[in-house]
Amino acid sequence: MEESFQPLHERMREDIINGVLTEDSWLKTHDLARRYQVSTNPIREALHQLSGEGFVIIRRNRGARVRTLDEAFVRNIFDIRALIEPYLVSLFVEQATEEDLAAMEQVQLRIEERPADQIELDRLDDSFHGIMYDRHFNQEALAIRQRHSEVVRGLARRYPVSPARRLAMIEEHRAIMEAVARHDVKATQEIVEKHARAAERNLIQRMRQAVKGSPPAWAG
Template sequence: MRRDIVSGELPAGSRLKTQELAQRYGVSINPVREALHQLSGEGFVLLSRNRGARVRPLDEHFVRNIFDIRVLIESYLVRFAIEHATEADLRQMREIQRRIDDLVGDQVELDRLDEEFHGVTYGRHFNGEALAIRQRHGQVVHALAMRYPASPARRVTQNAEHWAIVEALEKHDEAAAVRVVEQHARGAERHLLERLRQGSTTPKSF
């Protein structure tokens, strides 16, 4: 269902009726209801007592809102990482990033490694709610990235920003860390908005 929402098979604003979805996916009603609640939590579905479930429009307004929150949360999380990231964490981040540097063309693996990199960066933080919000929004961003994959130039920039995050953590440079995570998020936002406007889609299974 997530795939069909992102690809446009289930259009923005369309009603999501449990009986029809159960027939579409060949399952019973209960798994459909569970999926709708999960997708609501991830931001793909709007649930209303009066109007039922609808596909959320994945438009520019929605993307901007997500990245505004992402900038605030990641700036907050990285300040904690400056003081609490261990040498083992930094070694793991370097190893993950080397694998990202060597990766060619596999968007699914790229997204998995990207999330692993940031998971190590922020994983020691005590605020589970902030981490949960970041993860939930990250699922939306990664899903959109499947439809609007990063250009080669953007990937080069992303890689450089990841290395800059590692360097800032190594130096315990809070100002640099905050600056680069903000730059990282805003760069991803600009690129995704540009792709949305261009409509250059490359749907893939995930």
């Protein structure tokens, strides 16, 4: 009987991020059921959830395997984000209210406290961007962004954000807020795109450092 209150798909996601379920390995439902001490039906549901988040690939008549979270995949994700996020933000900039700006300021101040925990930083960052995007009418675009965000957050936990990137992120958020306050759609779109590309470069750099066996970026 499962004692943990953590949902099964979250436990499996953690094991993928931590390398317990290795990249490109096939995921057999009966083996997973024994590992997590559940029946096969919850395993199938969790695999579909993880497939939707981008961590698992399901092939018809072949089964499921762990996606390889390599540099090429990261580039593909950020190429899409660099297109989607400027599109999503345009509607918000046109309609942003003082209440919206105040909500962004409140989240930003918590980010600027520079929480040591990567999970908390990711949650706050997602809240900051959610204020701008989550009311958009295009649910398909939002779903794509959310799916990719899950992967990026997972990778950020494996390769924590460097102190320099944290400071740059704060500055980029402030620039976004200033452009939104002016209702300057073009400027906001440009900053959002640069923000995504900077995150891409930092993540790929940390991935390369890990492959080379260099000290992690957060070490100094």
